[in-house]
Amino acid sequence: MLKVSKILIEVCHEKSIMPKYANPGDAGMDLFAVEYTEIGPEETVLIRTGIKLAIPEGYEIQIRPRSSVSSKTPLRIPNSPGTIDAGYRGEILVPIFNCRPCIDHKCPTYCLSDVLNFKALKNKSGIYVIEPGDKIAQMILSEVPRMELELVDDVTAWGYNRNGGFGSTGAR
Numbered sequence: 001m002l003k004v005s006k007i008l009i010e011v012c013h014e015k016s017i018m019p020k021y022a023n024p025g026d027a028g029m030d031l032f033a034v035e036y037t038e039i040g041p042e043e044t045v046l047i048r049t050g051i052k053l054a055i056p057e058g059y060e061i062q063i064r065p066r067s068s069v070s071s072k073t074p075l076r077i078p079n080s081p082g083t084i085d086a087g088y089r090g091e092i093l094v095p096i097f098n099c100r101p102c103i104d105h106k107c108p109t110y111c112l113s114d115v116l117n118f119k120a121l122k123n124k125s126g127i128y129v130i131e132p133g134d135k136i137a138q139m140i141l142s143e144v145p146r147m148e149l150e151l152v153d154d155v156t157a158w159g160y161n162r163n164g165g166f167g168s169t170g171a172r
Contacts (some may be wrong), residue, residue, distance in 0.1 A: 005056065005141060012091055015051030015132045019139060028064060028138030031094060037130040039098040044078060046093040047136050055086040055141075062140045063094055069136070074100035075128055077137060084139075094137045098128055 009018070019029035034050035055061055063082035069075050078097045101166070132135060 005054070005059065007061075007141065008054035010052040010054075011050060013048065014171065016050030017133060019049075019051065025102070028140045029136045030135045031092065031139055032132075032158070033134045033136050034132055035130075036132060039075065039096055041098055041100050041126065044095055044097040047096050047130055048050055049092045049136075051092050052089055053084065053092065054089065057082065057086045058144060058146075059086055059144050060084060060144050061092075062142050063092070063137050064140060066098065066135055066138055073093045073128060073144045074098055081140075086144075091137070094134065096130070099127065 011018075013034045015034040017032040017034075019031055021029050031049050031051075037045055037047055039045045045126050051062060061084040063077065063080070063084065065077045067079055076097045076099055078095055082095070084092060
């Protein structure tokens with residue numbers, strides 16, 4: 001049986017759109033922007049969602065990119081997945097970074113909704129516009145078990161030690 005957890009939500013902006021699942025069975029609920037925002041090349045901007053949540057203890061909300069935004073634009077969520085802790089009661093803000101450099105300093109402006117509606121871009125370096133109602137990210141509810149740390153003299157005495165580190169298993 002599908003587990004459902006009740007999350008309390010407060011609307012804190014007149015243009016707020018309730019987060020929603022686009023399709024049955026989706027893992028994440030879409031989050032929507034509430035204000036017009038320009039994101040210049042190599043700039044990070046906090047995008048307002050106009051909502052506040054009361055997340056139960058033992059859970060977090062993860063903020064993740066939408067695949068359409070990441071695959072069709074240079075817009076990224078730099079701390080992905082971002083964590084909204086159970087104790088946070090402020091407005092949900094989504095940091096978005098425009099990773100495209102502006103080479104010629106004549107940066108055209110692109111609206112996120114235009115790009116996601118498959119309108120062709122001739123020059124992919126420029127300013128991106130987020131408009132009220134644009135889907136900017138998705139949020140996923142995740143259960144968070146608590147850790148209890150126990151100090152030991154040598155962690156390699158426990159379980160299997162594969163050694164290595166970043167990149168040690170190769171690319172193939």
